[in-house]
Amino acid sequence: xxxxxxxxxxxxxxxxxxxxxxxxxxxxxxxxxxxxxxxxxxxxxxxxxxxxxxxxxxxxxxxxxxxxxxxxxxxxxxxxxxxxxxxxxxxxxxxxxxxxxxxxxxxxxxxxxxxxxxxxxxxxxxxxxxxxxxxxxxxxxxxxxxxxxxxxxxxxxxxxxxxxxxxxxxxxxxxxxxxxxxxxxxxxxxxxxxxxxxxxxxxxxxxxxxxxxxxxxxxxxxxxxxxxxxxxxxxxxxxxxxxxxxxxxxxxxxxxxxxxxxxxxxxxxxxxxxxxxxxxxxxxxxxxxxxxxxxxxxxxxxxxxxxxxxxxxxxxxxxxxxxxxxxxxxxxxxxxxxxxxxxxxxxx
Numbered sequence: 001x002x003x004x005x006x007x008x009x010x011x012x013x014x015x016x017x018x019x020x021x022x023x024x025x026x027x028x029x030x031x032x033x034x035x036x037x038x039x040x041x042x043x044x045x046x047x048x049x050x051x052x053x054x055x056x057x058x059x060x061x062x063x064x065x066x067x068x069x070x071x072x073x074x075x076x077x078x079x080x081x082x083x084x085x086x087x088x089x090x091x092x093x094x095x096x097x098x099x100x101x102x103x104x105x106x107x108x109x110x111x112x113x114x115x116x117x118x119x120x121x122x123x124x125x126x127x128x129x130x131x132x133x134x135x136x137x138x139x140x141x142x143x144x145x146x147x148x149x150x151x152x153x154x155x156x157x158x159x160x161x162x163x164x165x166x167x168x169x170x171x172x173x174x175x176x177x178x179x180x181x182x183x184x185x186x187x188x189x190x191x192x193x194x195x196x197x198x199x200x201x202x203x204x205x206x207x208x209x210x211x212x213x214x215x216x217x218x219x220x221x222x223x224x225x226x227x228x229x230x231x232x233x234x235x236x237x238x239x240x241x242x243x244x245x246x247x248x249x250x251x252x253x254x255x256x257x258x259x260x261x262x263x264x265x266x267x268x269x270x271x272x273x274x275x276x277x278x279x280x281x282x283x284x285x286x287x288x289x290x291x292x293x294x295x296x297x298x299x300x301x302x303x304x305x306x307x308x309x310x311x312x313x314x315x316x317x318x319x320x321x322x323x324x325x326x327x328x329x330x331x332x333x334x335x336x337x338x339x340x341x342x343x344x345x346x347x348x
Contacts, residue, residue, distance in 0.1 A: 001226040001289060005320065007306045008327055016336035017160050019170050024195045027335055027342040031318065031326050038333060041190045041343055042198075050203025051254035053246065054300075057185040057263045058208040060176035062087065063149030063168065068114040070106050081105045083112050085120070085132065086152055087145075088182060088215055089235075095123050095131040099215070103130060118144040142179070152182050154218055154339045156305075170340070180212035180235070186339040187260035187301045205254075207245050211236035211266040211283075221307055226288055231309065233282040234262075238270040240278040246295060247276050255297040257345075261310050264296050271295045288312040289320060298347040303330055303337045318346050 020026035024042040039047065048054075064087040071080045083106060088097040100106060106122050112132070113119045120132040136144050151167040163171075173188040174196070196206075216232025223229050246256055246267065258264040265287065270279035271294040286309065299317055304310040315323045326344065335342045 003221055003224050003226055003307050006226075006308070006311050006315065008324075008331075010306065010331065010337060014331065014334060014337045014341075015156055015160070016338060016340040016342075017157050018166075019189060019340040020336075020342070023174075023190050023192045026190045028190075029326065029330055029335060029342070029344040030347075031322070031344060032347040036326060036329050042195060044195065044345075045198040045202040045204070047345065048199065048202060048204050048257070049255070051205070051249065051252060052203075053205045053207055053249040053254055053256055054199070055207050055209060055242075055246070055256060055258040055263045055267055056173075056175055056188060057211050057213075057260055057266070058173070058175050058177050059181040059185060059210050059212050059262075060179040061151065061172055061181045061184050061213075062179050063145055064088075064152040064182040065150045065163065066114050066145075066148055067150075068112040068119070070110055070112050072110065085112065085114075085130070086182070086215065087132075087149075088129065089180070089212070091131065094137070095133050096120075098130045098132050099128075100130040103128070106130070114148045115144065118148050152215070154183065156338055157340065175208065178210045178212075180210075182215050183213040183217050184339065185211070185213060185260040185262045187343055189340070190343050191259070205245070205249065207242045209236065209238050209242050209263060209266050211262045213262050217262075217310075221309060226312060229286060229309065231284040231286040233284040234265075235282050236266040236269065237280040238266060238276070238278055243270065243276045243278045250276075250295065256295050257298045257300060258296060259300045261299070261301055261304075261313050264299055264313070267295050268293060287316050289316045291316040293317065298345065300343060300345050302339065302341050302343055303327065303335060305338065314346060318348055 026041045028039045028041045030037040066085045069080045084101045086099045120134045123131045123133045150163040151171045153163045171184050212235045214234045221229050269283040269285045276295050
């Protein structure tokens with residue numbers, strides 16, 4: 001398989017920069033058997049069956065993008081530079097890995113000030129990443145970050161507009177509870193409380209798992225031979241209760257439907273033995289055509305970037321030719337694409 005096998009042309013105007021409102025009013029492309037139907041997310045209770053189980057990623061996105069200033073004395077007097085930092089993940093030594101722009105403007109030991117009482121010192125640089133040691137920890141850090149930080153919108157949205165206060169609501173799922181992601185599980189953004197209640201009344205069941213989505217989800221694939229691509233690692237957890245509930249649904253003949261590629265990657269990581277098991281750790285699972293699924297029966301997901309690992313994942317589930325026809329239909333019918341875009345329900 002070549003990277004070019006996963007390329008397609010997407011008109012610029014189909015990239016969504018704001019989500020549908022209300023959330024469940026987004027369009028839903030239903031691909032089942034050989035058919036494609038144009039529906040809406042709020043119609044899910046009419047599409048799903050009693051006994052189906054939706055697997056939901058309950059990670060919470062942190063406002064990981066910070067704007068600050070570095071101050072320094074020079075022969076010409078005091079100078080300062082604007083610095084943008086995007087936090088990636090906490091380290092065992094208390095530092096945060098981060099991407100800094102411009103990295104060359106900051107030297108180890110220098111302080112970056114984000115607000116009157118919130119700052120960080122550059123501890124070290126390795127492999128193009130900065131490691132920041134903040135002046136606050138615990139709840140004090142969380143509160144300061146909430147005040148000073150902005151949502152880390154995907155590059156294709158950030159290129160069109162800056163993040164604002166509305167994104168702190170829009171770019172968070174209604175069931176988010178475990179902080180640690182720097183990107184949202186975006187298929188889950190289509191759900192609101194009314195839809196969850198309607199699905200529950202239909203007899204659809206829910207299982208929560210946690211995968212802290214990293215900035216690596218947006219990294220491009222740079223190798224032409226797809227099989228040689230190295231995936232980024234992300235921390236996840238499937239509890240004993242979650243594994244037992246998923247196994248019980250499978251045994252009863254119900255369908256397991258992860259909402260989003262992050263939930264799918266996690267449960268398949270926990271099922272490499274052939275059946276779902278409790279699991280916790282870092283996964284760098286790479287799903288592309290030829291992959292053997294052990295628990296996933298269908299997938300709800302948004303529409304993905306050309307040449308991306310996520311497009312390869314849906315191609316593994318549905319088949320490359322089928323995905324091409326689905327995407328051709330979505331583009332022709334002007335579905336909205338990417339993180340704030342419309343959804344698809346893919347049933348092999």
